[in-house]
Amino acid sequence: HVVQPHRAAFEAQDHRFQQLAVHQVEALRVHVQHLERAVGNALVDAALALHLRVVAHAAQQPVGDAGGAPRSRGDFAGAFGFNGHVEDALEIMKGVDAIIHTAARMNYYMTRPEFELANYHLTVAVCEAALRSGARKFVHFSTCDTYGPPHYTPVDENHPQKPINLYAKTKLMGEQAAFRYHKNFGLPLTVIRPTTIYGPRCVYVMGLFLVLPVLLREKGLRKVPVPRNGFTANLVHARDVAGAAVFLMEKDEAIGEAYNISDDSKMESGELIEILLAAVGIESRRVLPVPNSLVATAARVGSHLPRAFFFRITDLLQRRWDEVVLRHQLVPALKPRFDPGFMSFGRGNYDFDNAKIKRLGYKLRYPDFKSGWNEMVRWYMENEWIPKYESLPLN
Secondary structure: OOOOOOHHHHHOOOOOOOEEEEEOOOOOOOOOOOOOOHHHHHHHHHHHHOOOEEEEEOOOOOOOHHHOOOOOOOOEEEEEOOOOOHHHHHHHOOOOOEEEEOOOOOOOOOOHHHHHHHHHHHHHHHHHHHHHHOOOEEEEEOOHHHHOOOOOOOEOOOOOOOOOOHHHHHHHHHHHHHHHHHHHHOOOEEEEEEOOEEOOOOOOOHHHHOHHHHHHHHOOOOEEEEEOOOOEEOOEEHHHHHHHHHHHHOOHHHOOOEEEEOOOOOEEHHHHHHHHHHOOOOEEEEEEOOOHHHHHHHHHHHOOOOHHHHHHHHHHHHHHHHHHHHHHOOOOOOOOOOOHHHHHHHOOOEOEOOHHHHHOOOOOOOOOHHHHHHHHHHHHHHOOOOOOOOOOOOO
16 A cells, blocks of 8 residues: 655654554453543443444553543453554554544644644554555544534534634644545545533543532532523534444445534523533523623634633632542542633534434434433542532423
């Protein structure tokens, strides 16, 4: 196979990333090691449910209470680190029929070289290795963030891709590289574009979505005013992202296509905040008249504020969260951050169309955000990532 001309540059990089390779064979019973990311764990579960043999490769981190108890069951061949070299990837992919490539760095505070390495260079390395190994299916994780501020909603897969933050730009670079491997060399590629992901073991986004409501609760607040309306959005549960990836892996008609992965909830920001607060026992009053035009202007201006501004807010959030962790003897897994990239979500309606994958036959496990979120929050409480509170029922 032809090797991309810039291969030498990315082969010289040494960086660990997460990747899932799936090999369909008869059932074997092997030890399951912990994967540190929500989607990684959900992918293993989804593949095992179909009696697939799973070999998972993940960034190395301690397997302690920060990720829940390590599991031991099923047809799982273990989790191992990978340094990003094509030759090492080839060794890993021996005998593998299908690859689900989830490698990415989501944290908005990273530098451009870090984003490019994780989201572009490593994607090229894995595509090259997959092509040489003769894999029959390759599912690549992109993101709905590559669309940028929507021109119309709901956003379907034909919407122009004009990302506005470094994370999304480098994810689009990786997606385009994967499609070049498909077009020029025949890589059997399917791309998925999840919206914002939530679920057990999610850390980065949950640093805001969970930590802020808990901090308000710890301050003694039980009723708060929230926006009456606001921009619309939908999210997706990690188990649906995993389920969709494994589902598409088995569909020949999905080769060469891209699919949005989102739930069926179309929530205004006031409703979303109401659900987040109710899960930790805070009652909301949707009374604040916040015009969308004002939010959009603030988001545009805020994205240009100096990084020191965001660092100070993040430092304050972390110090307050440390107090809660120590007071309640919690697992110190969540890291609250407020980064410049978050400002892009105030630029319009982030409502993504999932009709394309539904037409192919995929059925969502968590079509409704509220029920999925409340189930997830119970997981965080039971595993002592956040304090235990009584939630409030919502109509």
